[in-house]
Amino acid sequence: MEAIVFNGKTKEVKYVSDYPMPKITKDNEVIVKVAYSGVCGTDLHIIQGEFPACNNRSFTLGHEFSGVVYEVGKDVFLKKGEHVVVDPNSQCLLCEYCRKGRYQYCSVKNSVGVWTDGGWAQYIVVPQDYVYPIPKEVTLEQASLCEPYSCVSHGFDRASPLSVADRVLVLGAGIIGNLWLTTLHLHGHRDVTVSEMNKARLEIVKQLDLGYRLVTPDVLANEKELYDVIIDCTGVAKVMEISLEYMKPGGKYVVFGCAPQTQRASIAPFEIFERELTVIGVKVNPFSFPNSLGWLRSMGSRYLDYKKLGIKTYSLSQYQEAIADLKSGSISKAMFKIE
Template identity: 40%
Template sequence: MEAVQWNKVDMTLKYVTAKIPEVTDDSVLVEVSHAGVCGTDLHIMQKEFLWSSDLVILGHEFSGTVVKVGKNVKNVAVGQRVAVEVNSICGGCEFCRRGKPNFCKDGMAKAIGVMVNGGFSNFCLVPGTQAIPVPDSLPLDKAALCEPCSCIIHGYELLGKVEDGSKILIMGAGIIGLLWASMLHHRGFRNVTMVEVADGRRQLAKDTGLGFDVLHPSALEESFKGKETSEDGFDIVVDCTGNSRAIEMALYMLKSGAKLLIFGCAPPTAEIKVKPAQIQFKELSIIGVHINPYCFTKAVTLVCDMEDEYLDFKRLGIEVFPLDQFESAISKLKAGQISKAMFCVKKE
């Protein structure tokens, strides 16, 4: 089979030929249809995240069709269309027993597309329990968005009750910022502002038709001159950048009693300056988001509900490439020419 393989030792991404995996008793073989390139993949390639196997086929956002099934697998059958939940759990550690499997070290050590071979290939071996059926009505290219949407659902749930009329700021208009904006609009929120440094991404956010204000960060800062942010700031800020400067700006923009959700992935060495008194007297909440515990089947429902109105690839800036054009896909993504690259893996 054909695959795109990451070599951590040589720091190279190569198009290779690999053996089709053999199905075990508890696994299924998925013929991959579509696989998305995630910002995490770029962080791995840029040596900002050091967790990955030394030699691994990347791809942790993908969909496809089950073509072989192990004898112990009961939840899916051959021919089943699936999206893949790439994070596993051990079930026995302290975090799994407390209902927080996203902190399970054994599970993270088996993450598909990061630690074990993933979806940038014609076929992928997946534990049967992690192959999640999707309706026949859901196109498989859209089904590949279930994984990032499951992470967004986890972040949304961590916010607790989001009151009607909440004033919300989204930092960053890459694909994650656009998906957050689409999800919020879908849920009925209209008082939403997006900020983005890149001109192209700002225009893309404006062209979504959501009707949200889309500003350069400097324009947003200018609009707050002379105002008291404790009263005029935002109830919720969702940072989708992982950028220290953006997070520091977000802290300033919060009104009293507000919440900052740190969703974007920051390099492990990044730091921010925080004034503890600001957190105390405003009673601010700072919330981190780590992957997607118990959210994947919810994401399938959300993607199905949003697919027709919100998930048009052209409107979201998603471009589809054949797998052998991975260099062009990565290049355009790094240059900010597209919001997301997705591989169409299955050859018709």
């Protein structure tokens, strides 16, 4: 089958047309025929050696994807032909954190597309408990955004309560920034400012027709406005260092963008004390796929249109073009459309 293969040792990425077809070896496994599979910023960090992933063999990346049930083990409740999404994050269910419902802290490393074969391929085999049926109102194209929206859902829950009267600043207008913007709009937030240095990305946000204020970082620095909530989607440590100055007393700062492990930010603990600031980290999507699927059903084409979100589709063989376009900022997200 076709696949994009990543060598964890050499960090080499290549397209192959003869990757082994997955097989069911356990009664609870499902083979999914992948329809759409996204390129995440985490994938780029993995390729660049900036994010921990399997490094002792070659495997397929891709942890955001939708597809159709192709084959099932004898203990699987899903039916062939069902439209589904896959939660890539696994857990041991035995450790202290799993038993408290916080599996994002579990030390088991088995995430799909990070430690095991992922969705940058025509087919993938996963345990059935990773798989969620898609509501009939949601298309496979829209459902490909379920995993990133599930992470936003977890972040939204972590930051809640968020009042619609809050002044909100979203830093970064890549795809994650855009998903946060659509989420905020869906939940009634209208006093939102978006900061992005890439003006092409600000033009993409305009297509969403949300009515939000769009600025570049230099505008923020000059106007010295303060915000109740800041959501950092840049994954750049220096941005946090600078933007903490823009928080109102009692404000919440959501660290959502994934910065490389080596980056550091210098902050003044006194400012956190004096202004009673809350800094909120957000890691993956513990048990938030049901929320995400509900959001997708509510959002529909108003918010999930690929063109408006700045998403461009590619074949697997076009992976180099996809990654180059994503890095250039000319698109917000690259999505593999897999035949």
